[in-house]
Amino acid sequence: MKSLLFISLIFEMTFFCLPSSLPCEGELCPKVISMPLMDNMKASLKADIDVSQINRYLKAYIQQEIKKDVRTIIKDLVEKKLNNMKVEMSSRAEEKEMGKVCTDSVECQDNLDCINGRCSCNRSTYWNGIRCDQKLPSECEDISSDKDGIYLVYPKGKMTSRKISVYCIMSGNKKWTVIQKRTDGSMDFYRTWSEYSNGFGRVDEDHWLGNENIYRLSQDGTHELSIVLVDWEGNLMEANYSKFSVDSEEDNYSLSVSGYSGNAGDGMDYHNSKSFYTKDRDNKNGCAVSRHGGWWYDDCYQANLNGMYNGTINESGKYTGLVWFEWKRDYSLKTTLMMIRRKE
Known part of the structure; x- marks a missing residue:
């Protein structure tokens, strides 16, 4: 575009400023072209234009640009x-x-x-x-922002990793990646193996992040787990674990959890080293079906945070609800939150 503008400018300057007579020699001699014109009365006219000076300018400019x-x-x-x-x-x-x-x-x-x-x-x-x-951010711990919200991460921080959306809770100098949330029963957690593997729900609402994603996140360094529990009276309890990881699908997403601290009671020790089960891949005790969830069951649970959201504390929700037995026995909780963080 710059070249065209420059050429146009040279043409205009040459046409209007061309001297009446030019000394010439060889290729510098004027080269005159005849151009038919039409005046505003549509009378035929003819103009002779010397283009030799234009040629010199153009040649010099093109050579200069090519060298550059x-x-x-x-x-x-x-x-x-x-x-x-x-x-x-x-x-x-x-x-x-x-x-x-x-x-x-x-x-x-x-x-x-x-x-x-x-x-x-x-x-x-x-x-x-x-x-x-x-590395790219592999979880919330790698995000520079200090604001809670949805972020894109690449498990293990590799460009080749499948990116996922996660909800981050920035608590002081600790940045947590939410893997489970239950607040209102809007999301059905009675799901298949494939659904629990891939995850379901919106990450800023009730959801399960997905066993495959939890596995990939937890294998990248040492992780801790924090669980927040709220009953229908608004009482809040916590259960924290200094070590948390989930194995691959080939190992049935088996759980490794230890190092309890908090005030809710150690509800996860019973589930340590257990495989994950769902309604279509249940254990021999049929716990996923009878307890209406997907979890690391044995015979059957001390915690059942992916059970049925009963929305009530009465007996109709017994055994199937959001249970943390160490705190409220078979009482079905109102809110649960599970989040992990890389420690090192």
Whole structure:
């Protein structure tokens, strides 16, 4: 566009400012073209225009622009090649150092830390098969904002990871990823294995984040679990666990939970090491069907936070409701919240 404007400007300047006589020699001699014109009375006219000066301007301008573009292209190619060489050399050095026995991070390459006696990618990066690459936020703990809300995360922080939406609760210097929420019974939790695996509900409302997502999140570092319970009188209790993880689907999303603290009573110890069950993949005791939920059942529970939302505290909800036996026995709770956080 700039070139066209420049050419147009030259043409206009030459047409209106062309001297009546020009000294010329060779290709500098005037080259005259005849142009048919029409006046406003539609009378035929003819104009002779000398284009030799236009040609000189155009030739000089085009040569200048070509030289400029070539210099820029060459410079960019050289810089790109040098950067690629630096990255390749750094990657080879990291690959050579990766997994080397160490006692301190100073013994490892700059981008590596000494973790569990081996040179490894530091917490903010991951090994992409060639080098340590910058991690994306893998959960709420990696989000820079201090405001509660919905965020996109990439479990394990890899670009190749399937991104998911999560609800984050920013509590002081701790940033929690919500994996379960029950508040009003608007979402049915009596679901199939596939539905519990994929997750269901809106993350800012009643929902289950999904066993596959919980598994991928909990395998990235050491996690803690916090459970908030509210009864129909507005009383609030907490059960916190210093270690929490869920195994893969091949291991039936079995639960690992320990390190209880809080005031609600340890309702999860009974479920530690148990497999997850649903109405279409129930255990031998038929707990998922009889207790109307999806959970880490055995015979059958001490907690049943994915049970039926009864909306009442009367006997009709006994055994099937949102139960935390250590606190309220078979009383069906009003609100439950489960959230996890990476500690290290």
